Amino acid sequence: MDELIEKLKVEIIEALSLEEITPADIDANAPLFLDGLGLDSIDALELIVLVEKKYGYKIQTAEEGKTVLYSVKSMAEFITNRQKS
Amino acid sequence: MELYIKGINSISPVGSFDNIDNLPEVKLTDEGLKYYSCIEPAVYKEIINPVLIRRMSRAMKIGIASALFCLKDAKLEMPDSIITGTGLGCVEDSDKFLVSLIENEEKMLNPTPFIQSTHNTISSQIALMLKCHGYNSTYAGRGACFETAMLDALMLISDNEASNVLVGAYDELIQNQIKILYRLGQFRNYKKLNNISGNLPGEGAAFFVLSDKQSETDYAKLVGMEIISSDNYLSENISEFLNKYSIESKNINSVLLGVENTNLENSNYSDVINLFPFSNLLWFKRLCGEYMTDSAFALWLATNILKSQKIPENIIIRKNNTNALDNILIVNKISGNQTALFLLKK
Amino acid sequence: MSKRIFITGTGIVSSIGNNEKEVLESLRYGRSGIGISKTLQSVYRDEIPVGEVSLSNNELSELAGITNKISNSRTALLGIIAAKEAVTNARITNINEFKTGLISSTSVGGMDRSEIFYKDFSKNKLKGRLRNIATHDCGESTQNIANKLNLNGFYTTISTACSSAANAIMLGARLIRNGYADRIIAGGSDALSLFTINGFNSLMILDRNFCRPFDETRSGLNIGEGAGYVVLESEECLNKTGKIALAELTGYGNACDAFHQTASSPEGYGAYLAISKAFKSGNITPEMIGYINVHGTGTPNNDLSEGMALQKVFDGKVPYFSSTKSATGHTLGASGGIEAVLSILAIRNKMVLPSLNFMEQMKELTICPVKQKIDNVEINHVLSNSFGFGGNNTSLIFSKV
Numbered sequence: 001m002d003e004l005i006e007k008l009k010v011e012i013i014e015a016l017s018l019e020e021i022t023p024a025d026i027d028a029n030a031p032l033f034l035d036g037l038g039l040d041s042i043d044a045l046e047l048i049v050l051v052e053k054k055y056g057y058k059i060q061t062a063e064e065g066k067t068v069l070y071s072v073k074s075m076a077e078f079i080t081n082r083q084k085s
Numbered sequence: 086m087e088l089y090i091k092g093i094n095s096i097s098p099v100g101s102f103d104n105i106d107n108l109p110e111v112k113l114t115d116e117g118l119k120y121y122s123c124i125e126p127a128v129y130k131e132i133i134n135p136v137l138i139r140r141m142s143r144a145m146k147i148g149i150a151s152a153l154f155c156l157k158d159a160k161l162e163m164p165d166s167i168i169t170g171t172g173l174g175c176v177e178d179s180d181k182f183l184v185s186l187i188e189n190e191e192k193m194l195n196p197t198p199f200i201q202s203t204h205n206t207i208s209s210q211i212a213l214m215l216k217c218h219g220y221n222s223t224y225a226g227r228g229a230c231f232e233t234a235m236l237d238a239l240m241l242i243s244d245n246e247a248s249n250v251l252v253g254a255y256d257e258l259i260q261n262q263i264k265i266l267y268r269l270g271q272f273r274n275y276k277k278l279n280n281i282s283g284n285l286p287g288e289g290a291a292f293f294v295l296s297d298k299q300s301e302t303d304y305a306k307l308v309g310m311e312i313i314s315s316d317n318y319l320s321e322n323i324s325e326f327l328n329k330y331s332i333e334s335k336n337i338n339s340v341l342l343g344v345e346n347t348n349l350e351n352s353n354y355s356d357v358i359n360l361f362p363f364s365n366l367l368w369f370k371r372l373c374g375e376y377m378t379d380s381a382f383a384l385w386l387a388t389n390i391l392k393s394q395k396i397p398e399n400i401i402i403r404k405n406n407t408n409a410l411d412n413i414l415i416v417n418k419i420s421g422n423q424t425a426l427f428l429l430k431k
Numbered sequence: 432m433s434k435r436i437f438i439t440g441t442g443i444v445s446s447i448g449n450n451e452k453e454v455l456e457s458l459r460y461g462r463s464g465i466g467i468s469k470t471l472q473s474v475y476r477d478e479i480p481v482g483e484v485s486l487s488n489n490e491l492s493e494l495a496g497i498t499n500k501i502s503n504s505r506t507a508l509l510g511i512i513a514a515k516e517a518v519t520n521a522r523i524t525n526i527n528e529f530k531t532g533l534i535s536s537t538s539v540g541g542m543d544r545s546e547i548f549y550k551d552f553s554k555n556k557l558k559g560r561l562r563n564i565a566t567h568d569c570g571e572s573t574q575n576i577a578n579k580l581n582l583n584g585f586y587t588t589i590s591t592a593c594s595s596a597a598n599a600i601m602l603g604a605r606l607i608r609n610g611y612a613d614r615i616i617a618g619g620s621d622a623l624s625l626f627t628i629n630g631f632n633s634l635m636i637l638d639r640n641f642c643r644p645f646d647e648t649r650s651g652l653n654i655g656e657g658a659g660y661v662v663l664e665s666e667e668c669l670n671k672t673g674k675i676a677l678a679e680l681t682g683y684g685n686a687c688d689a690f691h692q693t694a695s696s697p698e699g700y701g702a703y704l705a706i707s708k709a710f711k712s713g714n715i716t717p718e719m720i721g722y723i724n725v726h727g728t729g730t731p732n733n734d735l736s737e738g739m740a741l742q743k744v745f746d747g748k749v750p751y752f753s754s755t756k757s758a759t760g761h762t763l764g765a766s767g768g769i770e771a772v773l774s775i776l777a778i779r780n781k782m783v784l785p786s787l788n789f790m791e792q793m794k795e796l797t798i799c800p801v802k803q804k805i806d807n808v809e810i811n812h813v814l815s816n817s818f819g820f821g822g823n824n825t826s827l828i829f830s831k832v
Binding site for chain 3 (some may be wrong): 167187198204212215244269312
């Protein structure tokens with residue numbers, strides 16, 4: 001899980017061109033949106049594409065996206081749960 | 086109605102600034118196919134919020150930075166309206182989305198290039214940054230797009246809907262487009278000439294703050310503008326235009342032409358030139374190349390010439406007039422049968 | 432008092448009819464034009480319903496009276512058909528008799544052909560038939576329509592996403608009022624393309640079923656295609672020709688939401704401003720409005736934002752309203768033109784148009800759209816809303832003459 005979290009951080013930085021942020025700056029439990037990294041709804045759509053492209057799991061609706069993309073940790077949990085099932 | 090130009094900026098192949106005191110010689114990019122490219126500001130972060138920059142394509146950076154520099158130059162925090170013109174909009178984004186939808190067979194497409202390919206992206210981004218809720222519009226494609234943006238601003242001001250309007254234009258060049266333009270044969274004249282030609286793909290952004298209120302720091306006064314939709318009788322149309330503003334062609338100090346090169350007799354401006362035997366004849370395409378909104382660069386250049394009272398040597402085709410530099414007429418053939426005219430005074 | 436602007440002609444082609452007569456029939460019977468595409472070469476063809484014009488490009492060319500069938504984009508073909516119909520309906524025989532111009536709008540222009548070009552070009556830069564990329568820019572369809580109308584006057588192209596055509600009509604009126612033209616043909620055209628379908632799909636705002644504007648269960652829009660144009664004339668022009676106007680354009684307003692690149696503010700501030708400006712420009716008060724042709728795309732965000740704005744502007748007393756996008760699909764850059772034509776049809780036929788597929792009121796709102804057409808309603812003023820990406824909001828008011 002920790003490995004996946006670190007991997008995700010790097011992928012998020014790259015996908016969203018967060019040039020001035022390092023993986024260490026991202027708290028895996030903190031919210032990614034609004035107060036957290038200051039990401040917006042367009043970033044959310046980009047992250048949905050990222051999860052599908054890199055891991056093959058499709059987030060079906062915007063509602064589901066909200067829960068899955070809450071934090072790096074919730075993203076990692078979504079991916080791990082899918083990998084198990 | 087006369088409009089005062091309060092602030093200007095251009096990001097073009099001759100640099101990114103608001104004056105022409107030290108205009109550098111333009112360097113063409115030559116990778117087999119020659120083209121003009123913008124000299125961009127060294128750092129965008131000083132003018133655009135870094136959080137917003139990360140998603141921006143080059144057209145957005147050029148356009149938005151130019152608009153914000155222009156507002157700064159005019160010392161204006163909030164315009165009443167924002168109007169832009171663009172030939173192909175953020176063409177890098179449309180190209181990216183098109184290629185990606187073909188390569189990925191419509192699956193897992195990143196939404197950002199699609200969103201940014203919308204032609205009014207830049208006018209709305211500027212509004213978003215400034216929180217400007219006023220009138221906002223964008224004209225696009227071949228034909229009079231920047232010119233209509235100017236006309237729109239003029240009407241807003243004369244209808245008392247606005248008193249300060251931010252108007253501008255932007256177009257970026259991308260590799261795929263350069264290849265297509267050359268294949269379409271649009272720049273075949275270039276190869277025939279040994280001397281410098283403006284008949285090459287170009288790009289740039291230029292913005293202006295227009296106002297109905299005169300002040301000492303104004304760059305120039307826009308006395309009149311017109312978009313003529315006819316190839317026939319162009320010189321008659323120009324005479325009529327000058328009549329409307331009570332100025333005779335012999336009193337036009339300088340004419341800034343949209344010619345491709347200095348060979349005037351062989352250009353499609355030859356009959357226009359006969360109208361102005363006593364005027365300086367200038368050309369702007371040697372500095373910026375050709376693109377759908379190059380009229381905006383011409384307007385920036387003319388405005389600057391009037392303010393600085395200096396004509397850069399390398400744009401002079403014929404020096405016929407040594408009188409006070411108090412007016413400039415821009416004549417630029419755009420697409421199809423349209424010609425743009427702008428009359429500026431000191 | 433500003434100069435009056437009259438509408439003397441209307442022209443339309445959409446998924447619910449290839450001309451005004453057919454469209455009126457469809458509206459009367461509550462027909463929807465949304466379904467599975469016949470022509471679109473998309474992997475989503477069977478999955479994403481669209482509002483497609485039922486004719487092939489060859490058939491459209493024929494209808495447009497074009498013999499050279501090769502180099503026209505579908506956007507241009509649709510535009511030529513609707514603009515010609517508007518000019519014919521306005522009984523204009525010599526288009527250059529008065530100072531006449533064309534303001535046309537589109538969001539993607541000849542993208543349908545660019546896609547064909549890019550299929551070959553993206554693999555090999557020397558490949559791809561050039562005629563398929565020559566119609567890429569938004570101005571090409573405008574120039575093409577101007578040529579086919581034999582227009583010698585001014586023409587220009589507006590592209591402000593989904594509010595484009597409403598802005599074209601507004602600009603047309605302002606050009607006439609400022610004396611730059613006597614007569615303007617204004618509207619918009621947009622053809623279906625893989626580009627827009629995939630674009631909106633990537634934003635996750637396409638409904639896999641029929642769209643349900645203003646419904647609690649709404650989950651997105653259906654993209655449509657088509658074109659709609661009106662002929663605007665000055666009063667002097669009308670007097671000289673002795674024509675009878677179909678309607679009058681009395682109000683217009685454009686404002687920017689300045690909230691988000693694609694989404695509308697939850698309280699609909701930009702929409703509120705645009706509607707208020709339209710009222711002010713025409714000296715019209717909310718209670719004078721008999722029907723609202725809402726933007727009503729069917730996305731959760733738009734309908735909430737627009738609904739909040741309506742409740743505020745009309746102070747809770749919102750008149751009859753419906754989203755005709757439930758029948759035509761969302762025709763993007765053409766929608767303002769198509770809905771202008773529909774608004775005028777509503778006035779002339781004393782008919783409040785229906786909003787299809789509506790079942791359940793939205794929790795956040797106290798208002799519901801009209802489910803079935805209502806006949807014999809004296810509609811004096813119609814408000815037509817068109818809102819686009821970047822918070823570009825435009826409202827028009829059409830009035831009975």
